[in-house]
Amino acid sequence: MIERMTRRDFVAAGFAAPLAAAATTSRPFRYAETEAKIARRDFNGITKDDLGTPAMCVEKSLFDQNLKKMSEHCKSTGIDLRAHCKVHKSVDVAKRQVGLGALGIITATVAEAELMVGAGIKNVLYSSQPAGKNKIWRGVMLVKKDPTFMMVADDPNTVDLLDEAAASAGVKPVVLIDLYAGLTRAGHATGEPGLELAKRIDSKKHLKFGGVMGYSGGASHTKGFEARKAKSIRDVAPVVETAQLCKKAGLNVPIITGGSTGTYNIDKEIGLTELQAGSYVFMDTLYMGVGGKDDDKVYSDWQPALTVLTTVISKNHKNQVTIDCGNKAMLRPTDKMKGRTDVAVENQGAEYGILRWSQGEELGLGQKVELYCSNLDMSTNAYDRYYVTEGDRVVDVWPIMGRSGAVQR
Numbered sequence: 001m002i003e004r005m006t007r008r009d010f011v012a013a014g015f016a017a018p019l020a021a022a023a024t025t026s027r028p029f030r031y032a033e034t035e036a037k038i039a040r041r042d043f044n045g046i047t048k049d050d051l052g053t054p055a056m057c058v059e060k061s062l063f064d065q066n067l068k069k070m071s072e073h074c075k076s077t078g079i080d081l082r083a084h085c086k087v088h089k090s091v092d093v094a095k096r097q098v099g100l101g102a103l104g105i106i107t108a109t110v111a112e113a114e115l116m117v118g119a120g121i122k123n124v125l126y127s128s129q130p131a132g133k134n135k136i137w138r139g140v141m142l143v144k145k146d147p148t149f150m151m152v153a154d155d156p157n158t159v160d161l162l163d164e165a166a167a168s169a170g171v172k173p174v175v176l177i178d179l180y181a182g183l184t185r186a187g188h189a190t191g192e193p194g195l196e197l198a199k200r201i202d203s204k205k206h207l208k209f210g211g212v213m214g215y216s217g218g219a220s221h222t223k224g225f226e227a228r229k230a231k232s233i234r235d236v237a238p239v240v241e242t243a244q245l246c247k248k249a250g251l252n253v254p255i256i257t258g259g260s261t262g263t264y265n266i267d268k269e270i271g272l273t274e275l276q277a278g279s280y281v282f283m284d285t286l287y288m289g290v291g292g293k294d295d296d297k298v299y300s301d302w303q304p305a306l307t308v309l310t311t312v313i314s315k316n317h318k319n320q321v322t323i324d325c326g327n328k329a330m331l332r333p334t335d336k337m338k339g340r341t342d343v344a345v346e347n348q349g350a351e352y353g354i355l356r357w358s359q360g361e362e363l364g365l366g367q368k369v370e371l372y373c374s375n376l377d378m379s380t381n382a383y384d385r386y387y388v389t390e391g392d393r394v395v396d397v398w399p400i401m402g403r404s405g406a407v408q409r
Contacts, residue, residue: 038397046394048368048387053311054325056383057370058398060390062305063281069302070264070280071100079268082106082125082257084278087376090386091119092398093281104148106257106276110138113149115401122148125257127213127276129154129178129186130162140165143173152213154178154188159200159207166206174210175201176255179242181214182235190214190238195245202251211255212246214239215276220260221286225293232263233270240271261302262290282306284376285336307338307370308379309387310353315365319357325371326352330382332374345371 034050037043048057074081083097086108094105094116104123107113113126130139130151140162142149153159153175166173177197180187188197194212202209216235222228236258243256257274259267264277279287283304292299310325325331331353337343346354355363363369373379380400388396 041397043394043396047392048309048389048394049392051309051387051394053309053368054329054383055309056380056386056400057307057309058282058386058388059305059307060388060395062303063388066280066283066302066305067096067100070277071102073264074275075101077265077268079272080274082123082274082276083281084108084127084276085112085116087278087380088281088386089115089380089400090398091115091121091401092386092396094119094121097281103274106278110135110142113142114138117142117146117149122146123150124148125150125152125176125213127152127178127215129158131155131158133161136161136165140169140171140173143171144169147171150174150176150210152176152178153197153201154186156197156200159197159204163204163206172206172208174208176210176213176257177201177242179212179214179239181216181239181258182218182231183215187214190242191245194242195249198242198246198251199249209251209253211253211257211273212239212243213255214258215260216258216263217260220262221290222262223290224296225291228262228290229266232259232266236267236270236272243271261287262299265293265301279376282376283372284379285334285372285374288372304338304372306373306376306386308335308373309368309370312355312363312365312367312369313352315363319359319362321355321363321365322348323353323355323369324351326350328382329353330373330375330379331371334374336372338370338372340369 034046081102082104083102084106085094105116105121106125106127108128113124116124130136139151151173177194178187179190179194188194198209201207214236216232219228219232219235222231243253246253255274256272258272259275261277261279264275267275280302283302288299290299291297292301308325310323312321313324314322327350331347333345335345342360343355343357348354383400385400386398387394
C-alpha cells in the first residue's frame with residue numbers, strides 16, 4: 001500500500017510558516033501569522049481577506065443544512081446513504097456524513113478508499129472494478145485492514161483474480177456485481193448474464209457475494225424532474241430486476257446500490273436500498289440548473305455551500321477585470337459569481353480568468369470575489385484544503401487528501 005500523509009503531516013508540511021521577526025497581528029499584511037495560526041488550529045481573528053487565492057471556502061451553515069436534510073430524507077424514506085467521497089475527498093466531511101447516519105462511504109479510486117479506511121471509516125465501497133494486479137492487491141490489503149471494506153466487479157476474470165489474491169492474503173472480501181445502468185464506461189450486462197456473474201462470485205471459496213450496483217450517471221443531470229425520473233427508471237430498473245433474479249436463484253442480495261444527488265428522491269421507489277449521493281454536500285452550477293420536483297428550472301433542494309475565493313488582479317478595461325483563478329484552478333465559463341448574476345466568467349489562461357459585465361457596480365483592484373464552480377469533482381481535485389467559514393470568518397480548515405493529482409491511483 002502506498003504511504004499516505006497523516007492529518008498531522010499535512011498540517012505540518014502545508015500550513016506551518018515561520019513568523020517574521022517583526023511581524024505582529026496588527027499588521028495589515030499578515031499571511032505568515034495566518035499560516036502559523038492555522039497550523040496551531042487557532043482560527044481566532046482569521047477572515048477571508050487573510051487567505052491566499054484562489055481558495056476553496058465552505059459556508060458551514062449551508063453545508064450543515066445540506067447534510068442534515070439528506071440524513072432526514074434517508075431516515076424518513078427508509079433508504080440507506082452510502083455517501084460518495086469523490087466530490088469532497090475529505091476525511092472531515094466523510095466523518096460528518098457518517099455521524100449523521102450514513103452507513104458508509106463510497107469511493108471512485110483505490111487511493112480514496114485507502115484514505116477513508118486509513119481514517120477508520122467503516123463500510124467503504126470501492127466503486128471502480130479493481131482491474132490489474134496493483135489495484136487488486138491494494139483492495140485485498142484493505143480488506144485485511146478492515147473486513148467491512150467492499151469492492152465491485154463487472155468481469156469474470158477480475159472475480160477469479162480477486163479470489164486468488166484473497167486466498168493468498170487469508171481474507172474473504174465482499175464483492176458486488178457492477179451492472180450496466182446507461183453508462184458504457186463500466187457495468188456487466190443485466191438479467192441472466194448478471195445472475196451468472198453473481199453466481200460466479202458466490203461459488204468462490206474466498207469471496208462473498210454482496211449484492212448489485214448500477215449507477216445511472218446520465219440520469220443524475222437530466223434536466224426536468226419528470227424527464228430525470230423516466231431516465232433513472234429506464235436505466236436502473238434492469239439492475240433491480242437482476243437483483244430479484246439473484247434472490248430467486250437463492251442468493252442473498254443485501255445491497256442494491258446506486259443513485260445520485262439528482263435522483264435522491266427517485267431512487268427508493270425504483271427499488272434501490274442504498275443511495276450514493278455526493279454532490280449534495282456542496283452543490284455546483286451544473287446541478288443547480290437541472291430543475292427540481294417543484295421547479296423545472298432551478299434545483300434548490302440543496303444549498304450552494306462551496307465557493308472559490310479569487311482576487312481581482314488587473315483592471316484596465318471598462319466593465320472587465322482579471323482574476324487569479326484560471327485553467328489550473330479549474331475555472332469554467334459556466335461558473336457563476338456569488339451575488340452577481342449579471343457577471344460572465346471567461347477563461348483567459350493557466351493562471352487567469354476574466355469577469356465581464358455590461359452594466360452595474362465596478363469591481364475594484366485587489367477585491368476578493370467568490371465563484372460557484374461548475375464541476376465539483378474536478379475543482380476539488382485542484383485544491384489542498386477547504387477553509388470552513390461562518391460569513392467572513394474562517395472557523396476551521398479541512399485537508400483535501402484523496403486527490404488523484406496528489407496520490408498515485
